[in-house]
Amino acid sequence: MAGKEKESVSLLIQGAWVLTLNQRREVFAPGAVALKGEEIVAVGPAADLKARYRAAQVLDYPQGLIIPGLINAHTHAAMALFRGLADDLPLEEWLNSHIFPAERHLNRDFVYWGTKLAVAEMLLSGTTTFCDMYLFADAVAQAAAECGIRAVVGEVLYDFPSPNYGPPAAGLSFSEGLCRTWRGHPLVRVAIQPHAVYTCSPDLLQQCGELADKYDTRLIIHLSETQKEVADCEARYGATPVGHLHGLGLLTSRLVADHAVALTKADLELLAASGAGVAHCPESNMKLASGIAPVGELLSRGVPVGLGTDGCASNNNLDLLQEMDTAAKLQKVRYLDPTVLPAPAALELATRGSARVLGLAREVGALAPGMKGDLVVIDLDQPHLTPIYDPYSHLVYAAGGADVQTVLVHGRVVVQDRLLMTFDLEETLARARELAREMK
């Protein structure tokens, strides 16, 4: 010790286990993570880090399992206000008689509070980044920034007038404004988000692609969600949705295909060759009876796959721990093979996978020096997580969002011992109840 000064760090967090998901997928038990401000400077055995660093703040979880923050690759956060408004209906009736009419009430205030409501749920259940597609994306960005959660936001674009930006032509300039406003923000990124091939003309899609190129950001679209979408696209454009985007020159590593349920063999090959990513939303696809995405085949072809919940109107929660569980089990029963998507692979979807799909792989999705301080502590001191043989198994198959104890985003403690630290939960719940009453 003599003559050896300890290095100063802002925060040292220790747990019974650390699953790093780094290049070598190291696991430390007990383990620790050291942070300087927003950045991780070291991850390793707890004893090593305690010997090496003097920390301004120490968080010690002797029964905690530390993992990278979870990343929701596709949602519509403000739809938390529509949760349970209508369920168990045929897709067209659900959309045309319930969701679209409810969305006519939309305004900036509704989206702002709806997003805060969703962010409360996400942070409390271990989600540290979400990718959102919705109207009034400026309100989504504002809510995310205020609440201290990382977000990729985008205004949904289509060939109809929008309650936000007005005529279709104004959507692109609104999106461009968003890109400029939020450029360089530490937490918020803006992506270009045309709704789908059945709501966007080829012209609009190409203009979206150009804008994504101009601002070097992701182009995100609902793609091949249902067999009906595929059949309609083939009838109209003579190609599957994937083939249609390929024909428009939009199937690139910039593209994120949300859902990607109904894929032909040729679609799989096109996706794999393009470098495009997929946001897999298993629970929504089940609830809306869309089908089961061929995740096993996507992964075996090297297609980047992330995990999303979709919005609360079709899930109906934002719990990525439950979503991993469902994803792993659903692929097994799809292929009738229990070895498909084992627990570590399911966790990869919601961390490294989502990060790669969203273009954030250099910042989040793993615990390693140089990465941002986005991490989650799971409380293992509970009957359904005792005893523990394999932390990956417990995380994916036994834990749920309510087992999240503490959460850091960008080096900041945003949830501590199950309490939100960054905004007023009671105010948010009260506003959510008011907005729901007004809608009736």
Add this chain to the structure above:
Amino acid sequence: MAGKEKESVSLLIQGAWVLTLNQRREVFAPGAVALKGEEIVAVGPAADLKARYRAAQVLDYPQGLIIPGLINAHTHAAMALFRGLADDLPLEEWLNSHIFPAERHLNRDFVYWGTKLAVAEMLLSGTTTFCDMYLFADAVAQAAAECGIRAVVGEVLYDFPSPNYGPPAAGLSFSEGLCRTWRGHPLVRVAIQPHAVYTCSPDLLQQCGELADKYDTRLIIHLSETQKEVADCEARYGATPVGHLHGLGLLTSRLVADHAVALTKADLELLAASGAGVAHCPESNMKLASGIAPVGELLSRGVPVGLGTDGCASNNNLDLLQEMDTAAKLQKVRYLDPTVLPAPAALELATRGSARVLGLAREVGALAPGMKGDLVVIDLDQPHLTPIYDPYSHLVYAAGGADVQTVLVHGRVVVQDRLLMTFDLEETLARARELAREMK
């Protein structure tokens, strides 16, 4: 008021909503339940019951959703000690290299503490009755009785020696002893539980049937869990497992078929004609890649269907709220129809359905006068359950076991504000950790 005495009850419990699941499926908001000792005496609008009854104890949950206690129709509780021991493996390797060797360590102590561990998880997540199939069923019964949970227990019987009762022939007399010991117990019932058609000779199965008849109890068996089981049974006996039991005269209203995944059209007709019930275990069937049971077709033919989690080695939790969610979504994607198994029907599986399958429909599964006081309060004051439009939807699609606040079994408060009231959780967790260490 003058001249009108209020009637005395032992407990009045009030909530923002009461879902009765009674004959008329009444919902009261706000609602209340009045109990005298173990029995429900009234269910109705909160104001009515407050005017009518003077209660020794009042529990008031202004943001609570009160439902009948959930009923786990099939599990192996003590396998909570094997949770995460081995996952994501082919079925034969999983059983032969991991589960069966681990079960060689079994003794009465292991089953007793494993069951208590599982009961802690079940009570805390809203399960008030479980049907268990395992070795050392006397220890299961003892643990259930001590912890204050309702249980249907049965010693698993097969053609091999058992670490409990020894030679196969001793299994029937052991089961008969159980039936006698627990006759008349307020919480514990004993059923006869042969393991499966591939582990039990036709002789053993028939003797089991006779014993179930003699003690007028359920005959419970794993049945048609996989296509392989069906193919093997056809090769050996020239009949599907359902057909085989029919041939043996065992397909009656006394029979409970656990799993029932791989059913032919003829099997469906036989089951419907017999009055036999099915314990549906969707998450286990997914995780082991067994397939998806045709619950939609079973229900449309009038077959009683309950909901089970199976054991923690193949799920890996005992959370029936999550299991309802998965059940509802899985049937929709199986039939590619979002209207199949809507939220209220999924709740029925885990309450009235399980009660009917287990022969307990006159006691539990609904909140009505004369029924036992088994009920659960869900805490709605949370971001993922706010706002609320439809309590059935929130319960099935958004809530999880951790949202359970208070639980009554047989009129006794067994969980209050998320704390176990009937036994020492810390002691149980400590013993579970010790037993896991010994097993390694």
